[in-house]
Amino acid sequence: MDVKYLNYIITIAKKKNMTKAAEELYVSQSSLSQYVSKLEQELGTPLFLRAKGELVLTPAGILYVNAAQKVIAIQKELYQDIGELDLRGHITIGVTSQFSLEMLTEIIPRFKADYPKITIEITETNIPTLVSLIAEENVDFGIAALNTTSAFSHEQVDILRNEEIFLAVPVDHPYCKINPGPTVSLQDLNAYFGDDNWLLSKKASSLRYVSDNVFHLSGLYPKAMCETNSITTTRSMVAMGIGVTFLAESCASARDKIVYYSLEPKQYRMNVLIRRKNWTLNSWETKLYHYIRDYFSSCSV
Incomplete structure (x- = not known):
């Protein structure tokens, strides 16, 4: 179930600006504008109007955003419920630093003892690529060494130390x-x-x-x-x-x-943990999150 395009409209409504929305979504402004135009043609009515330099939702746009948020919430709940049936699942992690790999080397054996059917996929990359992976929701979370967290919203980031x-x-x-x-x-x-x-x-x-x-x-x-x-x-x-x-x-x-x-x-x-947007943790993801927090609580600050 691909909800990526629903997030496009939600983000434009939040930012009230096509350029800012495109930057947050890591897509080109022209691609985003073309998608909105195509969607409005399909619906037969505009979703946004420009007022005082901002994009504001039309009545149809308000209905669309409300419905999009409900669909995304349903997707999250459905995926969690399916995963919880037999404790099978898949977690993707992006890492940028040696400390991340050393920490996961210690944590993963304990986690796998609790959840042997959960697959963990680790991608080692650099900071710019990790920012893109998280923004595009291609990884569930990242563990990185950063000098600033300005690329992410406050609710996405946990400063570990x-x-x-x-x-x-x-x-x-x-x-x-x-x-x-x-x-x-x-x-x-x-x-x-x-x-x-x-x-x-x-x-x-x-x-x-x-x-x-x-x-x-x-x-x-x-x-x-x-x-x-x-x-x-x-x-x-x-x-x-x-x-x-x-x-x-x-x-x-x-x-x-x-x-x-x-x-x-x-x-x-x-040292930070960055979650992808709109990620509601299930039982095993919550367990892994606490393993990471506990690991850093024992480190010197």
Whole structure:
């Protein structure tokens, strides 16, 4: 039962603007306008009128939106009732960070012991793609490291924790003799690391956002950079003395070869769980959600 197009009209009615609705739905404005025109021709009456720069529902539009909301609610209830018959189902999860995979590795065996017939599909991707997958309702929820949640509505997002970002330096780096830890100031960052090879995450990642912000605050402009999206590779290169980087708390391992400095002022990213819109959790989805919440409640904040 595809209710995607019903959501089109509901979103236009909520935003009262075709451009804003298209942005939220991740479709082109022309495609959205064409769909509305085709639907209005089929119904033989307009659903929207323009008044004072806004799109407002006509009486027919009000009837259509009310009916669309009822159909979507019926679909949710039907799918949940069918799934609950024999506890069979399918959950799709999008993840963007190593901490997400490590967390799921610990949680899924316990969850499968409770619900052996539930299939879990995991998609590892980047932040822009995850935003699109959730907006298009192609995944049930995402677990990600973000710097902002502005792409989502408030009811979609649970902030699981604020995760600190550290400066990661090879243990034999000259700075480690000057300052064995545990903090590094922005002034020291500028004074002692300008000539280092910086191993940075690629653009659009949460770590790169923090890295660029720290560079801006400190006035440091690295002379040498290497970009990669593999945290494992980056950490290994630091341990081998190839360069320095910023790593999140969940990735701060190999402490016999790497010194981790807390930045002054401290820097954080958010670990979040993002639900697709209009998702009403059934029993096993609720169970998985609580496993995730419990996992993070035991983590340091």
